[in-house]
Amino acid sequence: MKKTVLLALFLFPLIAAAQNPDSTWFVNNFTKKEVSIPMRDGAKLFTSVYVPNDKSEKHPILITRTPYSCAPYGKDYRAYWRNFMLNYCKEGYIMVIQDIRGRWMSEGTFEVVRPFNPNKKTNKDIDEASDTYDTIDWLVKNIDNNNGKVGVTGISFPGFYATMAALSGHPALKAVSPQAPVTDRFFGDDDHHNGVLFLMDAFDFHAGFGFSQPRPQPTTKPAKTFNIPDYDNYAWYLNMGALPNFTKVTGDSLKFWSDMMNHPNFDAWWKARDARSGIKNVKPAMLIVGGLFDAEDGYGTWNTYQALVKQSPATKSNLVIGPWYHGQWASRDGTHLGNINFGSKTNDWYTTNIEIPFFNYYLKGKGNIDTLSKATIFFSGENKWKTFKQWPPADVTETPVYIEPNGKLSFQDMPSFRASTDSYVSDPAKPVPYAEKVHYYRTREYMTDDQRFAARRTDVLVYNTDTLTEDLTLAGPVVADLLVSISNTDADFVVKLIDVFPENAGTDPVTKYPMGGYQMLVRAEIMRGRYRNSFSAPEAFVPGKPAQVKFTLPDVAHTFKKGHKLMIQVQSSWFPLADRNPQQFIDIYHAKDSDFVKETINVYHNSSKVILPVMN
Incomplete structure (x- = not known):
C-alpha cells in the first residue's frame, strides 16, 4: 500500500x-x-x-x-x-x-x-x-x-x-x-506472497508510511516516517543488501516488522x-x-x-x-x-x-x-x-499447458524419452526487475505491464503457444506445476501468465504506446521453493535432484483473443517487489550480505506445466 x-x-x-x-x-x-x-x-x-x-x-x-x-x-x-x-x-x-x-x-x-x-x-x-x-x-x-x-x-x-x-x-x-x-499477510496480501517477503511494499508501508510507529498519546499529527533517499528504488533496495540491514534502519520501533523477521514460517502467530x-x-x-x-x-x-x-x-x-x-x-x-x-x-x-x-x-x-x-x-x-451463479464458474475445465523444448507451449502432453531441461543462472547480485522503468515508489501499472523487457534477459525462460485460432477464456485460479532441479539448496520461482498481442495491434489511442507484440502481464506469482511441501516446515533442496514445485496463482478473468498467443515466463527473482533469496537454505531474515550466491536452475520439459481454468 x-x-x-x-x-x-x-x-x-x-x-x-x-x-x-x-x-x-x-x-x-x-x-x-x-x-x-x-x-x-x-x-x-x-x-x-x-x-x-x-x-x-x-x-x-x-x-x-x-x-x-x-x-x-x-x-x-x-x-x-x-x-x-x-x-x-x-x-x-x-x-x-x-x-x-x-x-x-x-x-x-x-x-x-x-x-x-x-x-x-x-x-x-x-x-x-x-x-x-x-x-x-x-x-x-x-x-x-x-x-x-x-x-x-x-x-x-x-x-x-x-x-x-x-x-x-x-x-x-x-x-x-x-x-x-x-x-x-503471509500467503498473498501486502507483506508476503507464499511466504516470500514483498520487500518494497512491506518496508515502505511500515517504515516509509509510518504505519507501525508507536503513538503514546492521541494526536492529530502524522507519525514520523522514513523516506527512501533515492529515486531509483531498484538500486536503493539492492544496495541495502540483506534484510538485517533494513531492520537496522527501522531500529526496534516497528513491532510488526520485527515480528515478521522472527516468524519466517507459517506458524500460530500468522494463523491468528x-x-x-x-x-x-x-x-x-x-x-x-x-x-x-x-x-x-x-x-x-x-x-x-x-x-x-x-x-x-x-x-x-x-x-x-x-x-x-x-x-x-x-x-x-x-x-x-x-x-x-x-x-x-x-x-x-x-x-x-x-x-x-x-x-x-x-x-x-x-x-x-x-x-x-x-x-x-x-x-x-x-x-x-x-x-x-458461482465462482469459479461451473463450466470451467482445468486444462494443462505443457512446457516443451525450444520455447514451446502445448496443450498436448508429449512426453520425451529423455529428460530434457531449460537452464538459467539466477544471480542475486543482478535480480530480474519487476518493471522496466526507473521509479521511486512501486507502480500500480506493473500488473498489466509489457513484459518484453524481462523476456530479453537470459535468466528468464519464455514459452509461447502457437497463434490462437479461437478465443481462449480463463476464469479462476491458475496452478503452476514445475519439475525443477537446482545447484544449491533453495530458490524462488516466479511464473507469469502473459497475453501476447498480434504484431499489427497498432497504438493505444490514449497512451500512444505501441501495442504490436505487447506482452500483457495477466497474472504472476512467486513461490519460495523451501515451502514446496509445507509452509510450516520448510525443506532444503538436494542439489541436482529433481523436485516438484507446485503453487496457485490468484484467480484470473481474461480472454486471450483469436490471433493472440499465450506466453509463460519462468524466473527466480522479481525485485525489489519480492525480497531476494540467498539461494541457500538459511534464515533469510537474518542472513548476511555474503550469504547470497549464484545458482543454476533447471526446468524439466513436459513434466512442467501450468494448469489453466478454461471456460467452456
Whole structure:
C-alpha cells in the first residue's frame, strides 16, 4: 500500500478555498459532530459523524473504520463530495468515520491486524469486532433520527475492519462491504506472497508510511516516517543488501516488522492474523469488491469471498471484481490501467448498478437487488462484465499447458524419452526487475505491464503457444506445476501468465504506446521453493535432484483473443517487489550480505506445466 495511493484514498483533503457546488451543498445540508465513543474496556474511539439536516425521515448509518485518520479534525468537513461517496450523502445517509483503536485521536493500543477473538469472556477481551459492536450500539442509541439500520464499508485496511465488523454480531448491522480487504499477510496480501517477503511494499508501508510507529498519546499529527533517499528504488533496495540491514534502519520501533523477521514460517502467530478464521455464521449481507489488477490485496478479495461461501454458506454474499488497481473503483473512471484500455467507465457502472443499490436495499428498503448475481466479474481481453451463479464458474475445465523444448507451449502432453531441461543462472547480485522503468515508489501499472523487457534477459525462460485460432477464456485460479532441479539448496520461482498481442495491434489511442507484440502481464506469482511441501516446515533442496514445485496463482478473468498467443515466463527473482533469496537454505531474515550466491536452475520439459481454468 503506497503512500501516495493511501493519501488519495483515505486522507481526504480539507475544504478547498474555492468550494465547488457539491461541497457547498454538503456543508449546508449536514451537521458535523465529533464524539468519543466508549468501548467496553474503557478506551474511547474518536469518531466523526455527519448527520443530514433533513428531519422528514429517519436515516441509515454508514460507517468506515480506518487507521488512516478521520481528518479533518475540528470544524472542517471531510470531502465526501470528491468521489462517488457523495451519492450516499444525497441519499440521506448518516456518514460515520472512526479512528480505530490506538490510531490518531483514538485511545488504546494499536495492533497491526489484531487477531479476532471468538471467545470473549470479560470486558478486557476486545478485538476489532467488539470495537465495531460497541460503536454501532452507541450510534444507534445516541444519534438522533437514525433508522436503526447500519452498514460498514472500507477499502484496503478499512476493508479488513469491515470484515471484522461483519463478525461483530450486532443486530443493527444489515450490510457490509469489505473492499480489497487485508486478509492474510503471509500467503498473498501486502507483506508476503507464499511466504516470500514483498520487500518494497512491506518496508515502505511500515517504515516509509509510518504505519507501525508507536503513538503514546492521541494526536492529530502524522507519525514520523522514513523516506527512501533515492529515486531509483531498484538500486536503493539492492544496495541495502540483506534484510538485517533494513531492520537496522527501522531500529526496534516497528513491532510488526520485527515480528515478521522472527516468524519466517507459517506458524500460530500468522494463523491468528488470518481474517478468515472468524468468518462463520455471518449475519449481514456481504458485498466483496476488488480489482483484477490489485497489486496489494487481490488475494484478500478472492479469498474472503471463498471463505464466506465455504464457512458461512447461509450468508447472502456477492462478489464483484473489476479491471482495477487497488481502490481504483473509488477514484478514477476505470477506463485504463497503464497501457491497457478497458473500453468503458467501469467505475461508474459498478457504483451505479451494484454498490449504491446494495446499500440502499438493505439499509433503506429502496429498490431491489434481483439483478445482483452471486459473482459479477469483468473479463479483460474482451472487456465485458459477466455474471455467474458461482465462482469459479461451473463450466470451467482445468486444462494443462505443457512446457516443451525450444520455447514451446502445448496443450498436448508429449512426453520425451529423455529428460530434457531449460537452464538459467539466477544471480542475486543482478535480480530480474519487476518493471522496466526507473521509479521511486512501486507502480500500480506493473500488473498489466509489457513484459518484453524481462523476456530479453537470459535468466528468464519464455514459452509461447502457437497463434490462437479461437478465443481462449480463463476464469479462476491458475496452478503452476514445475519439475525443477537446482545447484544449491533453495530458490524462488516466479511464473507469469502473459497475453501476447498480434504484431499489427497498432497504438493505444490514449497512451500512444505501441501495442504490436505487447506482452500483457495477466497474472504472476512467486513461490519460495523451501515451502514446496509445507509452509510450516520448510525443506532444503538436494542439489541436482529433481523436485516438484507446485503453487496457485490468484484467480484470473481474461480472454486471450483469436490471433493472440499465450506466453509463460519462468524466473527466480522479481525485485525489489519480492525480497531476494540467498539461494541457500538459511534464515533469510537474518542472513548476511555474503550469504547470497549464484545458482543454476533447471526446468524439466513436459513434466512442467501450468494448469489453466478454461471456460467452456
